[in-house]
Amino acid sequence: MTSTQGARTYSLTRTVAVDRLEGTDTTRARRAVSADQDFVADLHALEFAATYATAQHLIHDPGLFTYVVERDGAPIGYASGHVAEDGRGHLDFMAVAPDARGVGDGRVLLAATVAAIFGEADLDELRLSVEEHRKPAIRFYEKHGFTRVDPA
Numbered sequence: 001m002t003s004t005q006g007a008r009t010y011s012l013t014r015t016v017a018v019d020r021l022e023g024t025d026t027t028r029a030r031r032a033v034s035a036d037q038d039f040v041a042d043l044h045a046l047e048f049a050a051t052y053a054t055a056q057h058l059i060h061d062p063g064l065f066t067y068v069v070e071r072d073g074a075p076i077g078y079a080s081g082h083v084a085e086d087g088r089g090h091l092d093f094m095a096v097a098p099d100a101r102g103v104g105d106g107r108v109l110l111a112a113t114v115a116a117i118f119g120e121a122d123l124d125e126l127r128l129s130v131e132e133h134r135k136p137a138i139r140f141y142e143k144h145g146f147t148r149v150d151p152a
Contacts, residue, residue, distance in 0.1 A: 010146035029112035089126030
């Protein structure tokens, strides 16, 4: 997700990510596959209706790290990020199904996706943008170590 009007930019350093997310059991998170496309498309349309990205792009672009978290063998959330040409890491999208929120699955998904992005390159930080009206998402990111920064 790129920074837009009405959006806040947040940063997570590698050190803080290790401190806040290390030890999270990420076994229920996995790289998204073609069979996840309908789930990702539906949740993506619900949460990011006016976005440029499609589920097919998120799942099949080799430059993206798109992960799914499951509960009882069914996907309930996804996240996607990348390392840009300038060497910056970005968490582009993250969503958990509304009826599956509040029990820790987002943390599992965040930990797996952030680990993959940091693992791809020698990054010191990654960034994300979140719309100002998404107060629960902002609280979630801040709880997990993201701090607000001025847009670059």
